[in-house]
Amino acid sequence: QVQLQESGPRLVKPSETLSLTCSVSGGSIRNYYWTWVRQPPGKGLEWIGYIFYSGTYTYNPSLESRVTILLETSKSQFSLKLTSVTAADTAVYYCARAPGHVPPDPSFAFDAWGPGSLVTVSS
Amino acid sequence: QSALTQPASVSGSPGQSITISCTGTSSDVGRYKFVSWYQQFPGKAPKLLISGVRERPSGVSDRFSGSKSGNTASLAISGLQAEDEAEYYCCSYASSNTWVFGGGTKVTVL
Numbered sequence: 001q002v003q004l005q006e007s008g009p010r011l012v013k014p015s016e017t018l019s020l021t022c023s024v025s026g027g028s029i030r031n032y033y034w035t036w037v038r039q040p041p042g043k044g045l046e047w048i049g050y051i052f053y054s055g056t057y058t059y060n061p062s063l064e065s066r067v068t069i070l071l072e073t074s075k076s077q078f079s080l081k082l083t084s085v086t087a088a089d090t091a092v093y094y095c096a097r098a099p100g101h102v103p104p105d106p107s108f109a110f111d112a113w114g115p116g117s118l119v120t121v122s123s
Numbered sequence: 124q125s126a127l128t129q130p131a132s133v134s135g136s137p138g139q140s141i142t143i144s145c146t147g148t149s150s151d152v153g154r155y156k157f158v159s160w161y162q163q164f165p166g167k168a169p170k171l172l173i174s175g176v177r178e179r180p181s182g183v184s185d186r187f188s189g190s191k192s193g194n195t196a197s198l199a200i201s202g203l204q205a206e207d208e209a210e211y212y213c214c215s216y217a218s219s220n221t222w223v224f225g226g227g228t229k230v231t232v233l
Binding site for chain 2: 044046047058060110111116
């Protein structure tokens, strides 16, 4: 049973960089899209972006100028960096995965999630 | 990339059936078969209920079913139970290899 766990600073100052890491255990890194999703307090889910195990990535167009997602296969980890944060970036950040079958099949969805990490942007 | 449109809330009595709609565009829901639904309890991570419009992952109750017509996907819950009270989100693959979520629907069991 795969498990995902987010880690990183819970408090970030405005204009600085938010950094989170997701550790993957109990499953392979290969053949999956490794994903970040966020949820501002009391609001809905927003897809941030993902990286395939091969290294190719896609970001939400609304965030792509500030987002970087990296994969460290040797550590079974992937990371999120979000630059120039403001209070609007305060949210619970979830890491998740989606199967990367070629071609994509009906399982192409976010089938495993971390518990989430609340990151607050405040001075 | 705009969020998919879901009703803010849906309610029903125990044993009844309810349906949650999820309206997108011809660039997401209408174009791709990769529509999924998630159940979320307060303070918890979302859980996958439906993938590929209508496929239930192992362990998900058959009281949950998905469908799609044109630009609108739907999640039906039959035999509504108190434990179904939660927030439900739809999600669709979209052009340029991106994903978009709906705004969420709160289901209340009366």
